[in-house]
Amino acid sequence: MFEMRQLSCTKCLILLRRHFTRLKLNIPKVYNLATMNGVATKGDIKDIMKQIDHMAAKIVERFDRIEKSLEEKATKDDIRKIMDTLDFISKRQEISDDERLVMGHQLERLDQWTHELAKKIGYKLST
Numbered sequence: 001m002f003e004m005r006q007l008s009c010t011k012c013l014i015l016l017r018r019h020f021t022r023l024k025l026n027i028p029k030v031y032n033l034a035t036m037n038g039v040a041t042k043g044d045i046k047d048i049m050k051q052i053d054h055m056a057a058k059i060v061e062r063f064d065r066i067e068k069s070l071e072e073k074a075t076k077d078d079i080r081k082i083m084d085t086l087d088f089i090s091k092r093q094e095i096s097d098d099e100r101l102v103m104g105h106q107l108e109r110l111d112q113w114t115h116e117l118a119k120k121i122g123y124k125l126s127t
Contacts (some may be wrong), residue, residue: 118125
């Protein structure tokens with residue numbers, strides 16, 4: 001029975017060390033004490049539990065930051081609205097460009113008719 005506790009405590013300490021390293025936290029002194037003696041006391045376990053609570057708080061902080069950053073990102077619906085607006089603006093610009101092209105041709109035709117008319121009535125236009 002004692003060996004099982006010692007083995008599970010050692011496994012717990014190994015997992016704890018791995019998680020502390022991953023979260024970039026300082027490895028608690030309790031870990032070093034428990035592995036040196038081979039047996040963890042109740043005080044050591046309480047200290048380990050405090051460290052686990054601290055680690056859980058860090059994990060919650062990390063998840064909160066991740067959730068906050070996800071909330072700040074645009075959703076598919078937001079992107080769809082933006083794309084629809086861009087399509088609308090692009091369509092209006094195309095129409096505007098086409099209208100300007102047609103107006104340019106109409107002005108050229110009007111200018112040509114004006115010159116022809118002036119020539120027929122004998123009036124000289126400036127160029």
